[in-house]
Amino acid sequence: MNPDDILSAISRISSNTVEQLEQFSNFEWEAPSRCHMWANKDVAAHLVATLGFNLNSITMALSGNHLPGEGMPNPGTFHSSEIAPGIASRAIQLSETSLRNKTTLLKVLSDIQQDFNETCKTINESKWELKAYHPVNMLSIAEILLIVLLELTLHTWDIFNALQDDYVVDEESAILLVNLWKNPKANSWFIVNPSGDSPDVAPKVIDIDLGLKNKLRLTTYKGNLDIFEKPDAMDLAPTTIQTSPTDFSLLITARKNLFDLIDQKRVTVEGNKKNLLMFHHWFKGT
Structure with missing residues (x-):
């Protein structure tokens, strides 16, 4: 897994996404996405939040700090479904308040994407394995890049496929994401929480x-x-x-x-x- 390949895909998809969103009509901006209860503007607001969060984790890791921020859980101590309602509400709140204006939201998204790319371009090979905080687990900076690629790749599909049903997931990114599907530290983010009463009893x-x-x-x-x-x-x-x-x-x-x-x-x-x-x-x- 080459972090430079992941960063290149992130940069390309994020730039293309902002350019396409800038062309959206009011109808397209307000239209339902493929994400339950989220309009396209809510998905865009979520990308602002998640990019900002992961950029902060990487910046802290580069300074030698991989501890959770105030109010954040210890990594790997909960399941992502526990915070899903809060994440959903936060995106809607952002798109209806401080990022209500489409031009403002896309400017903030573009600026965060640029900061993210510039920060990651300064990382030398010896630092990609530095530990960085994420709620799912303590990950390396390189693994955080995969989480960001997941967010961008799938959420852009959520937006554009809702308007054009032949829009497909970016192929290069889908191949890179295989590294995430097989990563035991990170793939619990999208695997159902194990339970003793699971109906799936046969191996x-x-x-x-x-x-x-x-x-x-x-x-x-x-x-x-x-x-x-x-x-x-x-x-x-x-x-x-x-x-x-x-x-x-x-x-x-x-x-x-x-x-x-x-x-x-x-x-x-x-x-x-x-x-x-x-x-x-x-x-x-x-």
């Missing part, structure tokens, strides 16, 4: 073939789910999902339904299809 092993050099392997038992890169020496799983990195990014973040994509022939399945009946119990979205 399952599923391979994910994205047409890349290595497959992913998904294993689950009693609500505990792991995703990792499948070693070549391992036998094939009883079930294999074949799809593109772009469509898988929508599946794993609960933006598309697996069985709908099978019907549309964007996903093919080999082996035991019954292993997939709980797929949408495992992933809750971002």
Whole structure:
């Protein structure tokens, strides 16, 4: 995983997003996004908040501080679903108050994106592994970049696909995000919180073939789910999902339904299809 590749994708997507949002009519700006209860303007406000938060985490890490800020939980001590309502409300509040004006919001978003890119461009190779705070876990600065890429890639899809249903996830970013899907420190951000009363009691092993050099392997038992890169020496799983990195990014973040994509022939399945009946119990979205 090359942090420079991730930063390049972040810079390209963020610049393109602001340019396209600047052309939005009032109707498009106020229109519902693919995010539940969020208009497009609310998604844009959320990008301001999340970019600012992650920029602050990186800046603090570079100064030698990876502790949570005042009022923030210790990393990895809670599940993201616990703060989802607060995040949703905060984005709406921003878009209705201090960032109510579209020009103002996009200027703030553009400035934060520029600050983020300039800060990250100064990071030398030896500092990418410095520890940085994130609620999901204590991550490296390079892993924080993946979280930012996730936010930008999927939330731009939330905006533009709601207006143009043939808009697709950025392919380069989708391939880079495979590094996040298989990262055990970070992927709990979008995996359903394990519970002892999970209806998914039988162990399952599923391979994910994205047409890349290595497959992913998904294993689950009693609500505990792991995703990792499948070693070549391992036998094939009883079930294999074949799809593109772009469509898988929508599946794993609960933006598309697996069985709908099978019907549309964007996903093919080999082996035991019954292993997939709980797929949408495992992933809750971002």
